[in-house]
Amino acid sequence: xxxxxxxxxxxxxxxxxxxxxxxxxxxxxxxxxxxxxxxxxxxxxxxxxxxxxxxxxxxxxxxxxxxxxxxxxxxxxxxxxxxxxxxxxxxxxxxxxxxxxxxxxxxxxxxxxxxxxxxxxxxxxxxxxxxxxxxxxxxxxxxxxxxxxxxxxxxxxxxxxxxxxxxxxxxxxxxxxxxxxxxxxxxxxxxxxxxxxxxxxxxxxxxxxxxxxxxxxxxxxxxxxxxxxxxxxxxxxxxxxxxxxxxxxxxxxxxxxxxxxxxxxxxxxxxxxxxxxxxxxxxxxxxxxxxxxxxxxxxxxxxxxxxxxxxxxxxxxxxxxxxxxxxxxxxxxxxxxxxxxxxxxxxxxxxxxxxxxxxxxxxxxxxxxxxxxxxxxxxxxxxxxxxxxxxxxxxxxxxxxxxxxxxxxxxxxxxxxxxxxxxxxxxxxxxxxxxxxxxxxxxxxxxxxxxxxxxxxxxxxxxxxxxxxxxxxxxxxxxxxxxxxxxxxxxxxxxxxxxxxxxxxxxxxxxxxxxxxxxxxxxxxxxxxxxxxxxxxxxxxxxxxxxxxxxxxxxxxxxxxxxxxxxxxxxxxxxxxxxxxxxxxxxxxxxxxxxxxxxxxxxxxxxxxxxxxxxxxxxxxxxxxxxxxxxxxxxxxxxxxxxxxxxxx
Numbered sequence: 001x002x003x004x005x006x007x008x009x010x011x012x013x014x015x016x017x018x019x020x021x022x023x024x025x026x027x028x029x030x031x032x033x034x035x036x037x038x039x040x041x042x043x044x045x046x047x048x049x050x051x052x053x054x055x056x057x058x059x060x061x062x063x064x065x066x067x068x069x070x071x072x073x074x075x076x077x078x079x080x081x082x083x084x085x086x087x088x089x090x091x092x093x094x095x096x097x098x099x100x101x102x103x104x105x106x107x108x109x110x111x112x113x114x115x116x117x118x119x120x121x122x123x124x125x126x127x128x129x130x131x132x133x134x135x136x137x138x139x140x141x142x143x144x145x146x147x148x149x150x151x152x153x154x155x156x157x158x159x160x161x162x163x164x165x166x167x168x169x170x171x172x173x174x175x176x177x178x179x180x181x182x183x184x185x186x187x188x189x190x191x192x193x194x195x196x197x198x199x200x201x202x203x204x205x206x207x208x209x210x211x212x213x214x215x216x217x218x219x220x221x222x223x224x225x226x227x228x229x230x231x232x233x234x235x236x237x238x239x240x241x242x243x244x245x246x247x248x249x250x251x252x253x254x255x256x257x258x259x260x261x262x263x264x265x266x267x268x269x270x271x272x273x274x275x276x277x278x279x280x281x282x283x284x285x286x287x288x289x290x291x292x293x294x295x296x297x298x299x300x301x302x303x304x305x306x307x308x309x310x311x312x313x314x315x316x317x318x319x320x321x322x323x324x325x326x327x328x329x330x331x332x333x334x335x336x337x338x339x340x341x342x343x344x345x346x347x348x349x350x351x352x353x354x355x356x357x358x359x360x361x362x363x364x365x366x367x368x369x370x371x372x373x374x375x376x377x378x379x380x381x382x383x384x385x386x387x388x389x390x391x392x393x394x395x396x397x398x399x400x401x402x403x404x405x406x407x408x409x410x411x412x413x414x415x416x417x418x419x420x421x422x423x424x425x426x427x428x429x430x431x432x433x434x435x436x437x438x439x440x441x442x443x444x445x446x447x448x449x450x451x452x453x454x455x456x457x458x459x460x461x462x463x464x465x466x467x468x469x470x471x472x473x474x475x476x477x478x479x480x481x482x483x484x485x486x487x488x489x490x491x492x493x494x495x496x497x498x499x500x501x502x503x504x505x506x507x508x509x510x511x512x513x514x515x516x517x518x519x520x521x522x523x524x525x526x527x528x529x530x531x532x533x534x535x536x537x538x539x540x541x542x543x544x545x546x547x548x549x550x551x552x553x554x555x556x557x558x559x560x561x562x563x564x565x566x567x568x569x570x571x572x573x574x575x576x577x578x579x580x581x582x583x584x585x586x587x588x589x590x591x592x593x594x595x596x597x598x599x600x601x602x603x604x605x606x607x608x609x610x611x612x613x614x615x616x617x618x619x620x621x622x623x624x625x626x627x628x629x630x631x632x633x634x635x636x637x638x639x640x641x642x643x644x645x646x647x648x649x
């Protein structure tokens with residue numbers, strides 16, 4: 001009997017499967033014939049085939065334990081026999097390697113060329129096509145709203161809430177309104193304390209606010225107030241189950257797909273200005289240099305004095321009147337908070353927090369959703385101010401809970417945000433990559449500290465390959481995840497860390513609120529609940545990846561669409577990848593990435609110098625290396641495949 005292993009299969013666009021197995025260095029490779037209808041991310045059982053010298057361990061799927069999903073987005077195409085009325089669905093997911101047959105009886109009112117959402121009803125073997133039925137017709141391919149819906153559904157999120165979820169949200173809001181006065185009486189009242197929110201200009205919900213009060217002896221009371229979502233979304237309700245299923249709000253280029261219905265996310269749970277709101281707060285008494293002397297956590301009621309955008313908060317800090325700087329609205333409070341935030345930034349830098357400053361691309365869209373301009377989002381001091389105080393609250397909540405739990409005899413669970421140390425092999429590969437670009441990453445046998453990474457990032461600052469190296473470094477890091485086991489946060493340089501500050505848009509934060517409140521009232525966590533919270537942590541970590549992929553997919557689509565209107569135009573870019581068939585180039589402003597195929601470079605025949613991440617002309621010796629700046633023009637933009645073809649200028 002061959003040995004069998006199980007896990008989640010990963011399938012490439014070439015229809016080759018790979019199964020990661022714990023404790024095994026190389027993934028098990030599964031050829032197309034051995035995949036046996038398994039789809040990307042399915043949980044499968046795999047039989048190991050006899051080892052062949054010089055070839056990695058091969059296997060074949062013997063059982064599909066659990067499907068990752070059975071719903072897919074794609075484009076309807078009429079079958080050749082048009083009289084039948086049947087369709088093939090061409091899936092958007094390029095890792096889905098077969099078209100889906102949709103019989104006329106299961107096509108609903110879908111037409112040729114429509115984007116639809118389909119459920120696979122039957123798939124017996126690799127020789128036959130999967131059969132499906134249309135769940136939802138999205139509209140014509142290429143229409144902005146249709147494409148954005150497609151991305152969301154393809155990544156496992158829904159664009160709408162069911163009537164049952166909407167009704168549960170209305171009931172929760174109505175009950176909260178009826179009992180508001182009684183609830184306020186049981187909370188600490190911060191309505192008389194100066195409080196404001198600072199958010200993006202297009203924000204629809206405000207889930208965090210900062211309060212400020214001057215105390216005697218030069219100390220300050222600074223509160224981080226978070227929307228008390230746990231008051232409205234109680235465990236086991238329809239609303240709670242929906243929030244857990246979604247896990248996160250999803251942010252696309254033009255819209256937000258919220259985790260909670262708007263009745264809560266934009267109204268009852270949003271810390272709107274000049275409205276009494278229920279919050280869960282972390283309040284600190286601190287010195288002018290940010291040293292925390294006292295801390296308090298608990299349920300509060302607040303009333304925000306002002307809704308700032310990052311930009312107008314920055315203007316308030318910088319306003320000069322009669323020769324006095326900082327004369328804008330709440331400028332005194334903002335300037336003090338900004339000074340403390342800068343102290344925290346420097347402390348984190350000294351403690352080894354990795355300083356990744358990456359460019360964020362934003363699009364200006366016309367009324368039809370077509371990108372008419374692109375720009376890079378500027379990070380202001382006010383972005384960093386809010387970030388530092390949210391980090392403070394997250395860190396302090398995690399530390400106080402961890403220390404209480406450590407002493408507890410009855411056993412208590414909590415959800416931490418952890419970031420393990422990097423994998424040794426990945427760091428060694430990163431070192432080789434950097435060396436080829438002329439930079440050095442100091443490590444000891446593949447072991448590295450965050451300070452080593454920061455030292456390297458300082459050296460590459462301003463170099464043409466800076467963006468490229470930052471991306472490669474991020475990819476070499478372990479992913480930050482949720483877990484009931486605290487191992488610290490490598491990237492931030494924190495021993496304790498959690499997510500407490502965004503329960504409107506992250507389900508793990510909602511759980512953190514519930515568990516913190518249970519601890520504050522000395523509630524116990526039963527032993528069997530540990531398994532439940534670890535499962536929630538694992539599910540949330542996976543959902544977070546899907547939400548990030550949806551965001552990236554929407555940006556990628558708009559980048560290709562933006563460039564499709566500029567075919568023939570010339571741009572500047574950086575070589576971002578080198579392969580045996582071509583070089584990838586990233587455009588400077590839009591960050592759009594396309595390929596220059598070697599066969600299209602007519603001035604010479606180029607060959608790959610894999611060791612030095614370069615291509616070299618056989619006759620001329622001309623060399624193009626990773627990180628080089630070049631000029632190119634746009635040859636072609638394929639919105640269906642989301643790919644760009646460039647040509648060297």
